[in-house]
Every structure is written in C-alpha cells, then in structure tokens.
Amino acid sequence: MSSQHGPDRHRWLISYADYMTLLCAFFIMLYSVELLDENQYKAVQEALDGMFTTSSQQLLPQPESATTVLEDNNGMMPLYQTITQQLQVFIDSNELIIEQEGEWVKIRIKADTLFPAGGWEISDEMMDIIEKLAITIRPIPNEINIAGHTDDVPISTESIVSNWDLSALRAVAVVRAFELFGIAPQRMAAMGFSYHQPIFPNNSDEHRLANRRVEILIKQGTINQPWAREENIE
Template identity: 35%
Template sequence: MRRRKPPQDDLHNKERWLISYADFITLLFAFFVVMYSVSSVNEGKYKVLSETFSGVFNAPQRSLQPVTVGDPLLSAPEQSREEVIPPAVTEAPGNPDVSEQNRAEALRAMADQLAMEFDDLINQGVVSLERNDEWIELNLPNSMLFSSGDAEPHYDSFKVIEKIANVLRDRDNAIKVEGFTDNQPIRTNRFPSNWELSTARAAAVARMLMMEGVEPERLAAVGYGQYQPLARNDTEEGRRRNRRVVLLISRDASIRGAVR
C-alpha cells in the first residue's frame, strides 16, 4: 500500500522553529556587538577625566563663615576705617635674583635633558630640538599626541608629556605651547576651521603639562592653524611636517613678557 505524503501545512509547521532560532541568533549577535562597543574605552579621555575628578575631590574643603544672628552692623564711619584687603594674585614662581648668565646656563641644561629624553626620536627625525641663549624650541608631530582631526590626546601622548614635565617641573621658565595644522580644510561642529583645531591641541598639551605638575602661571597656548607652515602643503611629506605642536621654553620667567 502506497504511503500518503504528509500535507504541506505539516511540513511548514515543523520548520517554523528555524525562524525563531534565526531571530534568537541575530539578537544575540547584536547584544555582543553593543557590549563590545560599550567596553571600548578611550584611555586618553579616561585619564583626563580621572585626573579632573581627583583634583575636585582632593581639594581642600571650603566653607563660608556663618554670620551670627544679632551681631550689630558696623556704622558707615567704622566701615570706612576698615582695612581693605586686596584679592590674592597668583604669580609665576619667578626668581628675580638669578642673573641672565645663570638663566642661560639653566636653559642649556634643560635643553640637554630634553635632548637625552628624546634622543632616539631626534636621531630618527621625528622630533626636532633647537636652542639658543633665550629659547628652547621642541617640535612634536601631531601624530605623536593626537588622532587625525581630533584634539583629544591618545594614550601614548601622556608618556611624551610626562617626559617633558619631568624636565620643566620645579622651575620658573615661561612655556608657550603653539599648535599648527596643514592646509586641509576641516569643518565640524567642534572645529569650524583649522584655527580652532590648532588652538584646542595647544590648550590640551598645556593642560596635560599642568596635570603633570607644571605651574599654570608659566603656560600659554596659541593656535596658528595653517598659516605658519614649515614646508609646502602640496606634498604629503610637507603636510606631515606642518602638522605639529611646538613648545617654546623661555629663559625668562614672565609669560606675558616672553614674546618671540
């Protein structure tokens, strides 16, 4: 006796589990993709954030002195006789007793220290260091500190800034941080032009130096955008040389007077 074929509806019902199984696998894959993206942390941003919170929570507690209820108010003549105390002004830790010759010698010593710290990179032509009796100029490529088109320092940049801060810390020399870009246009919500990008990068390096213990009164940050090139912008090598951050370390202590 010939067996009867099962109805097509029965076959369809038996295979419906495949649809549910495929949906489950797709959702599981999407879940792991989301979990991976959430777990990918920008370590550079994390360190900046952690340093900021540490500074806030470790700061000394400040409170206003309460006014005792019932204390008589001072009369106008008495108020006028009170000594007016001017607000405290934070100044750079300058030492006016140091002679120009001693300052020039100290500047040469700092230049020698920086040359030792970046000896390999200087020999490879990645970093350049120039010096005279008034200035040290340390030229760092943007790729050593930042990703393309961004002003957030990547993780390796903290080691570079730490080396520089170890040389500059506990001194009084003024430090000017300059940012430069190539002529490739950038138009984003954060950086409408290369001026904003170069300034943000210079400010980021100045902030990192401050986080490493360099006094902020000694620091200044300025961005030049694409308008102070070292090389021609019509070649890739020229554009690479133009994308840079320059640290100018002055022999003098006054950041406002250190004009170059």
C-alpha cells in the same frame, strides 16, 4: 813779569782737579744707580719667571669647553642640553625634534603622533611622552608657550569649525596635560596659528605632515618666579 811766576799761577790746577773729582763721583753715582736698577729688574724678573714656570697650571686658566662658555654667558646651552639628554630616547625614535630658536628652546612634536586625524584629544599611548616632557620641564622655572599648527587642508566638523580652532584646541590639550602632570598653569600659554606658520610649503603630503605639529617653547635664561611645583605625581 815776576808776578806770573808766583805761588798763584798753578791755582787753576786745584780747581781743575776738584772738577774732575766731582765729575768722576757723578759717573760713579750713575753707574751705581744703573747697577741697582738692573739688579732690581733681575730680581723681579726671576720672581715672575718662577711664578709662571713652576705654577703655570695654577695661574693660567684651563681651556673651557663651548658648553661652559655658553653657560657663563647666558645659560642657553645648558638648558638645551639638559632637555635633549633627558628626551634623547624620543629624539632617536623621531617622535621629537629639539631646536634652539633665539631665546627659546623649541620641542616639536608631530601632531599625527599625539592626536587622531582631525582630533584634538591626546591619545592614551602618547601620554607617556607628555608625562616625560612634563617631568623634564617641571623643575625649570621658565615661561612655556605651547603652539598648535595645522596644514592648509580646511577642516569643518560639528565641534571644530576651522583650522584656527583645531590648532588652538591641540595647544590647550597639551597645556591641560602638563598641568595634570604638575606644571604650574601660571607658566604656560596656549596659542593656535592655524596653517599660517608652516615649516615647509604645503605642496606635498610629506610637507603637510611636518607642518601639522605642536611646538613647546621654553624661554631660556633665569626667571625668578615661584612657578615650578615639585609634586609627586601618582
């Protein structure tokens, strides 16, 4: 019984005190780590806040116009806009219609504007339009298709035996005029469609007038070909 009251009976207090000391040190360490992380987070957050508040105009991109977006994507709208702006006077006078159709920019001219009835030679007074078209198109090194269209009224003369001939001859006449004004012939193709691709049903004079046309189709996008010739036309 006397051994229970010896010097060893309070030894467990020493172990308990050591345990509590270690536990306290552990929690102090955790708290220190938490403070360190929080301080680091605040420092990063303050730096980011400063970047986005004081330099927001430099960091955030400005809204782009629809024209810029289209230019970055495929170059379609700038070609259409360039041609439209340069030919606006003829658009306003209803001598030209310019549209986008798939990968092509289409310039539509009424055949009655360019040619005499049943004829395929471009009238002298209309050569100004052809020259302006050529000057506009010439610097653009893209493929050009010229398509002739007629209405469904049959034609048969000594030199033109069908609507196929008339539509093709009118397209060729525009090609030759473009070549005269400096557009490289390698870029161009002439096609005749007769009356088989009408815009409207051929059921009225107004519709037939619209169907008699020449269409100049310019392929959109970048084409690396040595086609565009910069020549001084006298």
